[in-house]
Amino acid sequence: MITLLYFARLRETFGVASEQLMLPAGAATLESVRATLAARGGVWAHELAAGRAFRAAVNQAVASADTTVKAGDEVAFFPPVTGG
Numbered sequence: 432m433i434t435l436l437y438f439a440r441l442r443e444t445f446g447v448a449s450e451q452l453m454l455p456a457g458a459a460t461l462e463s464v465r466a467t468l469a470a471r472g473g474v475w476a477h478e479l480a481a482g483r484a485f486r487a488a489v490n491q492a493v494a495s496a497d498t499t500v501k502a503g504d505e506v507a508f509f510p511p512v513t514g515g
Contacts (some may be wrong), residue, residue: 432451432453433451434451435506436449437449437469437507438507439505441510445477452467460498461498464506465479465496485508486509486512489504489506
């Protein structure tokens with residue numbers, strides 16, 4: 432089981448700030464988590480589509496698609512942030 436956190440636009444679109452997710456068999460990367468969520472369809476598929484602008488972190492460290500995810504991890508999805 433992993434903890435998923437959603438921030439800003441994603442939290443508003445999905446209508447949930449956090450949830451628990453049982454990792455599917457064979458899911459071991461951030462990309463597999465993204466694909467699992469996108470497979471829900473609707474707004475999930477739209478917001479988490481490959482190539483869509485969002486960032487992710489695993490255990491509070493910025494992560495890439497090939498970052499390993501395991502039971503007990505915290506995975507956060509958030510839109511890109513600009514500064515100024």
